[in-house]
Amino acid sequence: MTQITHRKNTRPVQVGPLTIGGSDEVIIQSMTMSKTHDVEATVAEIKRLEEAGCQIVRVACPDMRAAEAIPEIKKQISIPLVVDIHFDYKLALKAIEGGADKIRINPGNIGRREKVEAVVNAAKEKNIPIRIGVNAGSLEKRILEKYGYPTADGMVESALHHIKILEDLDFHNIIVSMKASDVSLAVEAYEKAAKAFDYPLHLGITESGTLFAGTVKSSAGLGVILNKGIGNTMRISLSADPVEEIKVAKELLKTFGLAANAATLISCPTCGRIEIDLISIANEVEEYIQQVHAPIKVSVLGCAVNGPGEAKEADIGIAGARGEGLLFRHGEIIRKVPEEIMVEELKKEIDKLAEAHYEE
Numbered sequence: 001m002t003q004i005t006h007r008k009n010t011r012p013v014q015v016g017p018l019t020i021g022g023s024d025e026v027i028i029q030s031m032t033m034s035k036t037h038d039v040e041a042t043v044a045e046i047k048r049l050e051e052a053g054c055q056i057v058r059v060a061c062p063d064m065r066a067a068e069a070i071p072e073i074k075k076q077i078s079i080p081l082v083v084d085i086h087f088d089y090k091l092a093l094k095a096i097e098g099g100a101d102k103i104r105i106n107p108g109n110i111g112r113r114e115k116v117e118a119v120v121n122a123a124k125e126k127n128i129p130i131r132i133g134v135n136a137g138s139l140e141k142r143i144l145e146k147y148g149y150p151t152a153d154g155m156v157e158s159a160l161h162h163i164k165i166l167e168d169l170d171f172h173n174i175i176v177s178m179k180a181s182d183v184s185l186a187v188e189a190y191e192k193a194a195k196a197f198d199y200p201l202h203l204g205i206t207e208s209g210t211l212f213a214g215t216v217k218s219s220a221g222l223g224v225i226l227n228k229g230i231g232n233t234m235r236i237s238l239s240a241d242p243v244e245e246i247k248v249a250k251e252l253l254k255t256f257g258l259a260a261n262a263a264t265l266i267s268c269p270t271c272g273r274i275e276i277d278l279i280s281i282a283n284e285v286e287e288y289i290q291q292v293h294a295p296i297k298v299s300v301l302g303c304a305v306n307g308p309g310e311a312k313e314a315d316i317g318i319a320g321a322r323g324e325g326l327l328f329r330h331g332e333i334i335r336k337v338p339e340e341i342m343v344e345e346l347k348k349e350i351d352k353l354a355e356a357h358y359e360e
């Protein structure tokens with residue numbers, strides 16, 4: 001049986017200053033909702049995404065007005081910019097000329113060979129990659145006729161078809177996505193793709209839904225894929241503010257130990273033994289640790305009955321007691337603090353641990 005190409009064994013591809021593939025790192029992406037020709041709105045949205053932890057941003061490029069906005073957008077942002085084009089090679093050329101760090105276009109949809117060559121040559125000249133975006137919902141007619149409906153094999157066949165067009169032009173600066181809104185289909189397609197070629201894979205479950213349902217669906221699907229060692233970049237697609245996509249992506253990567261310098265929170269589900277207002281404290285601490293760039297595990301527990309012992313792996317934590325909080329480290333209580341200041345005390349301890357990590 002063919003082995004899956006683990007994310008760290010894929011070919012490294014450069015997108016601006018970032019290297020995608022060839023390592024264990026999974027890079028977080030999102031896409032703007034604003035009209036790309038509206039530079040001010042697009043830049044403002046990108047800055048919010050960047051602040052939330054987005055590492056690469058994609059913009060839609062449906063017309064020449066959007067393509068012409070690329071240089072100005074590029075000037076005002078600092079994360080790499082991916083320009084999404086459907087088939088119009090002129091838009092691709094304009095976006096590349098304007099400074100796109102990567103374009104998403106399927107070479108098989110561009111049309112005549114000269115047009116494909118023009119796009120490939122322009123990408124070669126600027127040394128930027130092309131992302132082939134295979135989507136179960138828009139497979140080529142001949143593939144659909146062959147398989148009857150969208151299948152993982154059909155999706156891989158489509159990817160290989162587009163890859164071959166680029167490889168025949170001696171272009172290997174390629175990233176591929178295999179998106180589907182059906183989770184099982186997406187999992188199978190990514191697995192088969194990781195066996196069929198060694199180009200980096202961009203992960204996503206398309207049209208996954210609203211903030212709540214889409215988070216569950218994307219996390220279920222992408223979790224399985226990430227856990228198999230597949231995926232070099234990732235976008236959580238939600239019908240919500242894209243900043244939410246970043247939050248979910250970051251949490252998902254933390255879950256699989258794929259976020260190198262992120263703090264994580266362990267909090268108890270609460271029960272009748274609860275001694276503090278745990279839910280609001282957990283939310284406050286979760287918000288606080290977003291800005292901590294150190295691998296610290298923080299625990300917040302409702303009571304001291306089983307709490308500290310159960311959260312032995314936590315670097316620092318707090319457990320509620322009557323009128324006070326017990327600060328503990330690796331399961332051992334270190335001191336008692338009055339309830340009114342226990343969250344502040346916990347934050348100070350988190351800062352100390354983070355400082356120690358930054359100095360290492």
Ligand code: SF4
Pocket residue numbers: 268269270271272273274275301302303304305306307
């Ligand atoms: Fe209940 Fe205490 Fe466990 Fe929280 S830590 S679930 S309050 S026993």
